[in-house]
Amino acid sequence: MPSEVLVVEGLNVWLSGKHVVKNVSFKVPDRTVFALMGPSGSGKSTLLRALNRLLDIYEEAEVRGRVLLEGVDIYSPGVDPIWVRRRVGMVFQHPNPFPHLSIYDNVAIGPRLNRMVKSKRELDELVRWALEKAYLWDEVKDRLHMPAAKLSGGQKQRLSIARALALKPRVLLMDEPTANLDPVATEKIEELIAELKREIPIILVTHSPEQAARVADYTAFLYYGELVEVGPTGKIFTQPENPLTERYLLRRI
Numbered sequence: 165m166p167s168e169v170l171v172v173e174g175l176n177v178w179l180s181g182k183h184v185v186k187n188v189s190f191k192v193p194d195r196t197v198f199a200l201m202g203p204s205g206s207g208k209s210t211l212l213r214a215l216n217r218l219l220d221i222y223e224e225a226e227v228r229g230r231v232l233l234e235g236v237d238i239y240s241p242g243v244d245p246i247w248v249r250r251r252v253g254m255v256f257q258h259p260n261p262f263p264h265l266s267i268y269d270n271v272a273i274g275p276r277l278n279r280m281v282k283s284k285r286e287l288d289e290l291v292r293w294a295l296e297k298a299y300l301w302d303e304v305k306d307r308l309h310m311p312a313a314k315l316s317g318g319q320k321q322r323l324s325i326a327r328a329l330a331l332k333p334r335v336l337l338m339d340e341p342t343a344n345l346d347p348v349a350t351e352k353i354e355e356l357i358a359e360l361k362r363e364i365p366i367i368l369v370t371h372s373p374e375q376a377a378r379v380a381d382y383t384a385f386l387y388y389g390e391l392v393e394v395g396p397t398g399k400i401f402t403q404p405e406n407p408l409t410e411r412y413l414l415r416r417i
């Protein structure tokens with residue numbers, strides 16, 4: 165088995181004919197955090213959505229290139245996009261639990277739909293496991309049947325993470341997961357990321373170089389569709405090779 169869980173080779177995306185991801189290649193080793201930085205409109209979210217075939221649902225999107233998930237090209241014929249989305253979990257900038265569903269049901273819905281469990285007891289165990297992994301269990305264990313809408317912003321984001329984890333993904337994609345959170349809630353999510361990467365790789369889109377420096381093993385810099393630089397985070401921050409990376413880090417872009 166390759167040590168890289170995800171390998172992206174020559175990936176291109178067009179949205180309504182506009183070339184927004186340009187011949188991008190990179191590799192994500194197992195048990196690492198891979199940060200994706202770049203100015204607004206650079207194509208970070210689009211690139212992320214190409215990695216779990218979420219772009220399939222956009223009529224205006226055209227994707228070319230290869231995305232290998234443990235050696236399997238997720239765009240090869242015969243690969244089911246639903247299978248891909250289960251294996252490649254995603255957490256968005258705006259926490260998106262179903263507000264009227266209970267905390268429990270928000271986590272249970274994916275495993276139920278995918279017939280991952282055979283009994284109520286197994287489901288209870290999986291929900292608890294996912295909530296524990298997302299650092300939420302202790303805060304919600306006595307009110308699992310309360311609507312998710314009543315949670316705080318940070319708790320909702322951790323619930324979104326629990327929901328993704330319940331499907332036992334092989335990779336987790338996070339698109340600016342702390343953009344709407346205060347510093348305390350942000351710190352909690354960053355601690356969680358550091359814990360989760362002991363088991364699965366995480367691709368983290370962030371606007372914050374400080375966040376990338378804190379949590380990422382590798383950092384890539386995307387500039388209007390082109391991956392201008394990628395490497396170990398320490399190297400990107402101390403000896404960037406591309407002047408654009410340096411200007412971005414100094415917040416001159």
Ligand SMILES: Nc1ncnc2c1ncn2[C@@H]1O[C@H](COP(=O)(O)OP(=O)(O)OP(=O)(O)O)[C@@H](O)[C@H]1O
Binds near residue numbers: 179180184202204
């Ligand atoms: N449906 C669409 N049709 C055409 N162009 C689009 C569409 N959606 C996004 N774009 C364009 O694609 C480019 C990349 O957008 P994307 O949202 O991926 O950037 P981003 O790096 O995630 O930005 P941000 O940091 O603001 O989230 C932008 O120029 C955007 O305007």
Ligand SMILES: [Mg+2]
Binds near residue numbers: 208209210339
């Ligand atoms: Mg975005």
